[in-house]
Amino acid sequence: MTILTFTLIAVFSLAAVAVKRVPAGQVYSLYRYGKQVRLLQPGTHVVMPLLDRVGHRIDLSGRVLRFDASNAKATPVQGTVYWQVLEPERADAVIEQADQLIRHGVLDALQSESETSQQEQRQVVARLKSSLNQQLRERGVMVTRVELDAAA
Structure with a gap:
């Protein structure tokens, strides 16, 4: 293999690595030297x-x-x-812990609830959703729906 061939392969490899394709419905956060540089839209x-x-x-x-x-x-x-991400700029910092934040918020909110009837369960769901959204709004995440099933 000649030096010219090796150089061409290296140039094409770097060019291929330099192109990022972001699919629809996703956003990529781009980091340089450990700091966020920008968000790549679809x-x-x-x-x-x-x-x-x-x-x-x-x-x-x-x-x-x-x-x-x-x-x-x-x-x-x-x-x-x-749940879904509404503001990727804010959610980027907590996206890896989002499931744990939501699970912790659910457990905290349910500790004070004691529903019995169907109507009361609807009220618990509404309070739970509201409580979660208050905690997550500043992080760019929104809970869209909560469903509860009492285990038998």
Whole structure:
């Protein structure tokens, strides 16, 4: 292999690494030297090879979190929280801990609840969703729906 061939392969390899394709419904956070430089919106982007790296791939379409907990009466409760990222700039810092933040918020909120009837369960769901959104709003995340199922 000649030096010219090696040089051409290296140039094409660097060019291929410099192109980032972000799929629709996602945002990539770009880091350089450990600090966030910018967010890459859906589309094709040219980045600085060997300096820039993708820190987080943030899905904007929404996520589902299943949980098992117990309420104030120690009744086992299972449920689902549907959430999504609304502001990727804010959510980038906490995206890896988002599931844990939501799960912790659910457990805290359910400790004081003791629902019994169907109507009261709806009120618990509304309070739980409101409580979670108050905690997560400043982090760019929103809970869109909460479902509770009392375990038998």
